[in-house]
Amino acid sequence: MPATLSDPAPADPAEALTAAVRRRFGAGAGVDNIVQATLGGSNRTLLFDLVDGNARRRLVSREETFGGEANPFLSPARQFAIMAHVHAAGVPVPEPVFEYDAADALGPGFVTAFVSGETMPRRLLERPDPAGLLRQIAAAAARLHALPVPAAGGAAAGHPLAFLGDIPESGDPVAAMRLRIDALGEPHPALELGLRWLETHRPPERPRALVHGDFRNGNFMVGDAGLAALLDWECTHFGSGVEDLGWLCTRSWRFGQPARHAGGFGARDELIAAYADAGGPRLDAEELRWWERYGLVRWAMYNILQAHGFERGRRSPAYAVCGRNTAMMEYDLLMTLSGKYD
Numbered sequence: 001m002p003a004t005l006s007d008p009a010p011a012d013p014a015e016a017l018t019a020a021v022r023r024r025f026g027a028g029a030g031v032d033n034i035v036q037a038t039l040g041g042s043n044r045t046l047l048f049d050l051v052d053g054n055a056r057r058r059l060v061s062r063e064e065t066f067g068g069e070a071n072p073f074l075s076p077a078r079q080f081a082i083m084a085h086v087h088a089a090g091v092p093v094p095e096p097v098f099e100y101d102a103a104d105a106l107g108p109g110f111v112t113a114f115v116s117g118e119t120m121p122r123r124l125l126e127r128p129d130p131a132g133l134l135r136q137i138a139a140a141a142a143r144l145h146a147l148p149v150p151a152a153g154g155a156a157a158g159h160p161l162a163f164l165g166d167i168p169e170s171g172d173p174v175a176a177m178r179l180r181i182d183a184l185g186e187p188h189p190a191l192e193l194g195l196r197w198l199e200t201h202r203p204p205e206r207p208r209a210l211v212h213g214d215f216r217n218g219n220f221m222v223g224d225a226g227l228a229a230l231l232d233w234e235c236t237h238f239g240s241g242v243e244d245l246g247w248l249c250t251r252s253w254r255f256g257q258p259a260r261h262a263g264g265f266g267a268r269d270e271l272i273a274a275y276a277d278a279g280g281p282r283l284d285a286e287e288l289r290w291w292e293r294y295g296l297v298r299w300a301m302y303n304i305l306q307a308h309g310f311e312r313g314r315r316s317p318a319y320a321v322c323g324r325n326t327a328m329m330e331y332d333l334l335m336t337l338s339g340k341y342d
Contacts (some may be wrong), residue, residue, distance in 0.1 A: 017048055017061065019313055024098050026059035032056075043234075048116060059097060059312075063109035070101045072305070073234040076100070076282075077250050078163060080110040082233045085160050086210075091144050092229050117223035124222055125264045134265035136227040137220060137248070139273035145209040145241030145280060146148070152208055153240070155226035161210070169213070169237035174198050177297055182305050190330035194297040197337055203287040206240040208223055213237055216253040217263035229254035242283060245271060246291020251341060252299050261292075261342070292337060 002313040017031045039156045046061040064076050073174035074082070077099060084096045085114055094115050100107030118124060127133060151160045154170075168176035178195055181188065213235025227277035247253070249261045249268055261272040276282045303322040310319035335341040 013046060015104070017046070018243060020098075020100065020106060020111075021050055023070050023103065025050070025188055028053060032105060033294045041108070054198040058114035059092065060112050060114050061106065061109060062112070063106055065099075072302075074236060075169075077107045079233045079236075081163075082161060082236050083112065086144065086147070086233075089147055091147075092140055092227060093233075094229050098242045107192075110141055115221050117221040117228045119218060119221055121217040121253070121264065124217060124220065125255060127222070130260075132266040133222065133226055134221075134262055135274045135277070137263070137265070138245075138280070139278035140230060141212075141215065141225060141241065141244055141265060141279035142278035144212060145244070147210050148210050148212050149238055164210075164236065164238050165239055171210075171241060173239060173243070174202075174258070177301065179202075179293070180301050181297075181304075182299070184308070186278065186304070188300070188304070188326075188330065190334055191297055191300055193331050194337065198290070198297065199296055201290060203240075203242070203253040203284075203290045206281075208238050208322065209241035211237050211241060211243050213244070213332060214247070216248050216250070217255060217265070218253065240291075241280070242287055243291050243294070244282070246288050247273060247295045247298075248301065250292045250295030251336065252296070253328065257342070274304060277278075288325075292332065296329055298335060300326050300333065303329060 003141045013036075014031060014034055017034065018029075019175045021029045021031060029050065032049040032051050033047075035047040037047060042062040046062065047061075048059055050057045050059050062076065064073075080096055080099050083093050094112035097113060099110045099112045124130070124133065148159075150162060150165060152165075164170050167177050174195060177198075181195070183193055185287055212230060212233065214232050215230070219231045220227055221231055245262075248263045249271065251258065254260060260266055261268040266274075268288060271281045272285065272288065303326040305328065306319045306322035310322065312314065332341065
């Protein structure tokens with residue numbers, strides 16, 4: 001069943017936000033300076049000030065707007081639990097503040113602290129030291145992948161993220177991707193070829209890790225001091241940490257810098273070295289390339305899913321172009337498999 005849309009936003013978000021914060025912070029709390037964010041693909045985002053007496057704090061409200069049986073994204077409640085867990089472990093992430101519940105007019109969703117900075121990929125690539133930023137990104141990945149996780153098939157009781165063991169992506173990655181593509185209900189021969197290649201060229205297994213799942217240029221909040229936060233945790237799962245680095249290197253996220261494989265910040269070898277210097281394992285470039293090809297198949301799948309959302313009422317220009325984007329991803333995949341693209 002294709003993805004569907006959640007309920008529309010309340011007519012007066014200020015009233016809904018005020019009621020939500022007063023339930024948590026008392027009758028004297030209020031909201032001010034509400035801004036509807038224009039970026040983001042799968043969530044409704046509001047920026048606002050929480051005002052409590054003389055104190056004022058900038059916060060961010062995130063609400064799910066995309067659902068259905070074929071929806072591969074984690075629920076807001078699970079995202080909130082992940083962010084709370086990694087924030088406590090020192091991974092750079094916006095501080096979780098509270099979840100919405102059934103008594104709120106907003107939601108499903110949650111509120112986090114506001115983190116100042118830039119996320120636009122091409123602007124980040126114009127910074128004076130992209131290689132330095134790449135080292136910070138690699139260090140954040142190494143820290144995330146070093147967090148303890150339950151063993152596959154083992155007892156997970158007591159681990160705060162044990163629920164991740166139940167999602168397809170925490171198992172066989174090729175089987176999970178085939179499941180997602182089959183659920184879309186339309187033929188894509190290029191993606192079938194990609195799945196076959198992935199099946200017959202599998203890399204060696206890695207120790208299980210916590211995988212961000214959307215670790216790429218565009219989900220890095222960068223401030224004056226460099227990387228400030230990792231955003232968008234709706235694709236998190238257990239698996240090989242190399243998946244995150246391969247996703248970062250996937251051609252789609254190089255933004256006009258095809259020879260700078262790692263999100264446009266630097267070459268593949270630079271990322272491998274920075275990840276090892278930060279305490280991660282020393283990776284093989286071919287293993288990274290396997291995950292880049294996996295990323296092209298996966299990104300094509302997401303574009304098909306978003307195009308379905310447009311067809312079913314999400315009248316957004318960003319969703320409208322996803323049907324065309326799918327063909328672009330398929331072309332990039334075929335060119336990469338043929339060796340014409342690096």
